[in-house]
Each structure stands twice: as structure tokens, then as C-alpha cells.
Amino acid sequence: MAITESTSMRGSKPSSSILNNETFRSIVFQFVTVVCIFGLGWFFVTNTIENMSQRGMSAGFDFLDVSAGFGISFTLIPYTEGDSYFRVFQVGIANTLLVAVISIFGATVIGLIVGLMRMSKNWLVRTIARWYIEILRNTPLLLQIIAWFFGVFNLLPRPRNSLDWGGLFVLNNRGFYMPSPIPGDGFTMTLVALVIAIIAAVGLRRWARKRQEATGKYFPAMSVGLAVIVALPLAIFLLSGAPLAWDVPVLQGFNYRGGMSVPPALCALVLALAIYTSCFIAEIVRSGVQSVSHGQTEAARALGVKPSWTMRLIILPQALRVIIPPLISQYLNVTKNSSLAIAIGFPDLVSVWMNTSLNQSGRAIPIVAMTMAFYCIVSLFVSLIMNAYNRRILLKER
């Protein structure tokens, strides 16, 4: 590497020796590195080809059309045993994204609450939040997932004596059951009304902002918009005769039928992911709010800004600049951590594709490549959004 014999004369006499020429050395160094890496790659590839021919394995993607022939315990999108391997891949992706979305939502809500508790003026509340964070952050996520699964959801009562809230929500060791909506004939009208209301609210907000910038007059676009979003679909829904029925879970024989059922593995996974990630989100929220100097609050007060507006208009926009980037990377972590589902048998992408399908079809290389490609694409996509966001919120110094 680039250790010079005499450091004192470095660069002052370029003609002294070609070995001291920086460009020459960097080219040689890169050349050697690339040759080494290609050599290593070549070694791996030749070994793999030989190993695979000996074991009668193949690396093609032709198996994707073949029927997988195994069942999957929980699928978000329709799947039957006769479906192809490619369908299994899709099922895995759908399940992974489902877990990620619910956990992200839960983690954000809990994290926000704990983060605010962490900053409370009340010592006891602050301390509770602190120890919540310390304990959960300092124990492995996998341990938490397994503990929730074996220690809580497996020990719940049998369907016959399940915990039940008003007969609508039922929890037992087979999972969590809740009513599922069955839209009637005219229900599409309500959905259309909802879309129209949302568009109207957005338009209202734009108009209000423009008017405020032009004339300085304030219009409560937020509350009026919310009222429109709630009221318009509700009115249409009632006018069209409330065309929505609920499928309520009922005990039949040994188990509950009907409604939406969530398997215990999914409950444990989502709960553990949400709680574990909420600790990190709480700390992110805290550091974000504390990064806004106290002078900002005082300045707002000096200008006569209402206390209820100070948080919304002064503190939050500045805190979000600090909060959003690490928050997004936590969301990405949730997506990656959802792969721990395999430990409790929830069929996510890694479990159903990289484990079951790989063992059954023996196509290690295409399967590993496809799994990694999925996660790479997700993280690439997220980092693109992040970069766009960072460019947008970059401090515009004038």
C-alpha cells in the first residue's frame, strides 16, 4: 500500500521515481484489487459450477412456473397448493409488506406517545418512559418476538373460553378475531364521496394558503377539511340506506368462524416489532424536539403567537427536519426485521421463500438472489424518497 519511505519529500519532486507518483500508484493499487476480487469471484464461480453439477443442481429460473405443492398458513393474496413458485414469492412479499405496514403504524403511534412522555415535566412519567425504553431497547428483538409468541399468545385460553369484547372482538390461542365489513350494493357511492371529499379538502387547503399569503386573512382549512372528509361520505352512506353489513365471528364447534382472523404468530410479530421499534422512535422524537432551541419558543411567545400554534407552526416544522431521516431508516429496519417471522412460523418472504421453497426446490442461487433483490429494491426505493425529501427540506439560507 501507499507507505512512503521518505515522507518529507512527498510530491515535491515528481520526477524522482515512478513509484512515488500518486497517479501511477493509485492505478496499480486499483488494478491489483480488481484482479484479486475477480480472482476470488472466478474461484467461487468455478467451484459453484462444479459443486452444482456434482449434486445435480441447476441455477435456472425455470422452476418459477412449477407448482409449489405446499400450503401456506396465512396468505394475504389468494393462494392454493397448486400455485406456482412465483406465486409463493408474491405471497411472501405481500405478507412481509403487511407485517411491515401494521408494525410501522403501531410503532409510530407508541413511539410518539413514549417520546412525549420522555419529555414530560412530570418526573414519574419521564422515568417510566425512560425505563420502558431502556429495558426494551437492551433486549434482542428475536427474544421479544419469541417471548410474545410462546409466553403470551400460546398461553391464551382455548376457543371455548376465549377473551371476548362485546362478542365482536375475540382473542384465544388460535388468534385474534374481529368483524369484517361486507359492502352492500350502494357502498361504492360512499367510497366515491370519500375520494371527492379528500380532493375537496386538499383544494380548500391550497386556496386558504394562497389567500393567506395574498391577503393575510386566515381560514381554518384544517378543521373545515376534516369536517368535509367525515361529513360528506357519512351523509351519502346514510342517504343510500347504510349498505354495509358486518360478518361477526361466531363459535362453531371447536373454533371461531367468520370475521377477520389474525393468527397468533402475526399478532406476536406485529406487537413485538411495534413495541421494540417504538423505543427507537421515542428517542428520535425526543432528540428532534430537543434539537429546536428554546429561543424559538421564547421568540414565538414574544411575537404573540398562541401557545397552541407554537408547537404546530414553530417547533414541529423544525423538529421534523431532524426527525424524518432517522425515522425513515427505522421504518426500513422494521421491514428488514419482519424477516424474523421465520422463528415463530409466520410465512413471510424469508420463511416461505428462502426456507421452504429453497429446501424443496434446491434452487439456492436464484432464490437467494431474488430475496436479496427484493430487499435491495425496497431499501433503494426508500433511500430515493429520503434523498428527495432531504433536498426539499434543506435549509434555504438567505
Added chain:
Amino acid sequence: MSDSTNTTRTQPLIFQPKPERAAPPSTVGVVGWMRQNLFSSVSNTLMTILGAYIVYVFLASVLNWALFNAVWEAENRRECLDLVGRSGACWPGVIEWFDNLIYGLYPKDQIWRINLGFLALILWVAPLWFPKVQSKVAIGISAVMLYPFLASYFFLGGDKGVFWTALVSAGLTGLIWVWLTVFTELRYGTSFIRTMGAILGNSGKSEEEQLKFGRLSLIGVFVIAVVLVSQWELSFVSTRQWGGLFLTLVISGIGITFSLPSGIMLALGRRSTMPLIRMICTGFIELFRSVPLITILFMFNTMLPLFLPVGVEVNQLVRAIVAVCLFAAAYMAEVIRGGLQAIPKGQYEAAAAMGLGYWQATTLIIMPQALKIMIPTIVGNFIGLFKDTTLVSIIGLFDLLNMARSVGEDTRWLGLFIEPFFFITMIYFFFCFLMSQYSINLERKLEAGARR
């Protein structure tokens, strides 16, 4: 107090301060603190009461379950359930499995080797906390470079050829050297080699000559170590029998020691001006950071045997360790890069102006500063790595988590999950909390140095 309009003063005005009045009793002491922090308003009081209730319910139920209602002696889980049902913990299962949880399936009569191995590590690094020891860097580097040989022989045992004997002896030499140096530095204020040089070489000789004698004495220590090591006969223990906390510590220890230097190299590579090096490092870092650790573990588990020549068998533990190391290195690289980005350009320019080359500037000027500001993040990464080692249980290694899980699969303790999980949660918490508190401590110490 005098009248300001009074122009003719008979006596000079002297300011006579009144004695300080004590602060109102409601704002000082325990009562004041409580009024300010717990009962400052109605909503605050309500929150305090609610919080106290939650803490009480939580602590009471945990303590009742874990201590007051717990069963400490029983033959199997049935007995526990008959005695207290689910209201109390059933600790006999955990007590019976204690050795397995800590040492895995390591032969019972050989467990002293693991204890000795970790004792050697503690002995090796303990001098780093002695304030008067000077060669801390050398001791630290020797621990990273030489301790693994000593430890792997303790843990693995078996036949040792000439080469293996030499490496293990080098490890033993390192340990002896550390303590000889500590002794001479505390006693005479010079390192072992210099002290021996001064004693063996006559005082008239030059420093260089004396150092030669000092090094010779180190070779003497090595010879003694070889003699000692060749006496040792440790039976072979296969890595399949490794498990429990021991395995967790081995994997995370190797991962932590490997990740820092390789992360530094990758980070430097990513910031290099050489385009090909930069591309390779960036590609490696981004690939390993964007996929979950479990996919990397699976990949190495299934693909590493394919990558290597026909007939070469790789132990499953080695596969897991390789995967963990590469993963940790990629994460560490990004942390270090963050530190490097925070170093102002003036530092590089100043180093160049002093005539330092790339490696000198990096090792003497840039890296110490970058590592210092990133200490909390680096330790955070170590904690993350320690927690992530639990994932090796998914590919079938019996680490602490998998051992705890198998307690509940033992026929006598069938279904006993919560107790072992509770126990290992405390172990994980102990290690992680210790690391995070140490990093906060270290950060404060270094900050105090910078503040002057």
C-alpha cells in the same frame, strides 16, 4: 436606607444587606421537589397517581411471580403447576439447565477451560483501566492479535502440531508480557523490554544495544511459553457442543473485533479518490446493509459450501461467524464514514501541510478524531451486534436464546418458556446496559478532556 435628596451627609452611606430570607418551604427539599415535579397542576397530579398505580401493578405482579410465589425446588413442571399454578415462576427448570444456558453442551468436566479462557481475557484487558500503565495501546493491540490463539486452544483443544503450538505459545507470551510490563511500569516506570534491557545490558551500552537485550528476554519468555504449552493436553471439544451464553459471547466477540478494523478500511475505501475502490466498497456496504441479517445467514449457510472446492467442509459455526462479521463490517463502515464526514477539511489540509502522507494523516490526525466523536454510535452498533447474534439460533446454532427455548422442550419441563426467557432477558439486558453505560461514561471522560 437614606433619603436620596438629602445633600448634606453627616455620615458615609454603607450598604447594609438584610439577612437572606429562607426560600418558601414549599419550594425546597423533598416537598418542593415533589410539588415541582409531581404535583404542579391537577393534570400532573392525575398523571402521577396513574403512573404510580401502573408502576405498582407492574412491580407487584413481577415480584410476586418471580420471587414471592415462585417455586424453587421441584422435580418437574407438573409439581410446580400443582403447587402454585401459573401465579408463580418455576425456577427449578432454569436451575437445572443453568450450566447448559451458560456453557451449552460443553462436557461438564471441561467447563473450567471456558472459565479460564474468559479469565485470561479479563486479565489481559484489566490493565487498560490502571491509570499508571503507559503501553495501553500495545496491550490493546496484543489482546486483539494474540488472545484469540490462546482462547481458541482453550475452547477447542485437541492435537496441536508445531505451527499451532507456536501460535498458542505466542498467545501465552502475550499474556505474560502484559503482566510483566504492568509490573515494571508500576515499579520502575519503564516497559518490560526497556527494563530488561537496562538490567541485562551493561549501563555503558547505547539504548539500541539495550533494547536488543530486552527483546532477547521476550524471546526467553516465548521459549518458556512453548515449554509450558507443549505440556498441555486438552481433549478436543467439537464446536457442535458449544452453546449458551458462551457461544453468544464468542460470536459477538469475534464480530465486534472484526467489524471495527474492517469497517474502518471499508469507510476509507468508500471515501477514496480511486474510483474502482470506491465502487467496490460502496457496493459491498450497500448490499449488506440493505438486506436483513437473516438472509445473509441463510445465504452463507446454503451457499458457502457451494462456493468452496468440492470436498471442503465448513463448520456451521464458521459460516455463521463469517456472515455476522461481514454484516457488522458494513454497518460499522457507515458509522465510521459519518465520523469522517464530520472532520473539517482543514484537518486534512493541516496534516498535508505538516508533510504527513495519506496513512500518517489518517492514523494520527483523522481517525482518532473521527472515532472519538462516533463512540456512542460505535458502541450502539456493538450492542446491536450483540443482540443480533440471537439470529444464529434460526439456522440451528444453540446460542443463549435457542438453549432457553429448548428448556421448554425438555420432557420434564415441557412448556416452561417464560422462566428461561425471563432469565436470559436479564442476561442480555445486563450486557447491553453495561455497554451503553460504559459508552456514556467514556464519552463524558473524553469530553472533559476536550473542554479542558
